Amino acid sequence: MPLLFSLAYASCALNGADGPLRLDLLTAAPGPELFASMGHTALVFSGGGLEHPLAFDWGAYDVREASMLGFLRGRQRFYLRGQPASALFADLERQQRTVVLQTLPEPDPALLAGLNAEVGSPYVYHWRLASCATRARDQVLPDD
Secondary structure (H helix, E strand, O other), X not given: OOEEOOHHHHHHHOOOOOOOOEEEEEEEOOOOOHHHOOOEEEEEEEOOOOOOOEEEEEEEOOOOOOOHHHHHHOOOEEEEEEEEHHHHHHHHHHOOOOEXXXXXXXXXXXXXXXXXXXXXXXXXXXOOOEOHHHHHXXXXXXXX
């Protein structure tokens, strides 16, 4: 069952470094800015020997390239970002966004390694076809 929680206590819910590798799907409610108006999704890894929980999301963009028209037309370039989960939690808390963490089945460590290798990789955003939600989905669901 998904958990709603205060972000101040989010790291308590995640596995410590000596626990098994854990993967959580983070979903954030929409924010006040247009770029945040459709909510946000990230993958959060903890345990498995990680020094601290890591968050991977497909919501980073270069402010020099940011274009509202490009965003609305599905032409804005976004990037995979990897960061300490605490940084993402703090950002979402500052924005006063509701967050849900859902624990997924124990991941293959190759998923974490693959995401680490892909940090900074660009993609062209499209609200339905290529977004933070579709990118996270494509990482955790098997190919059909």
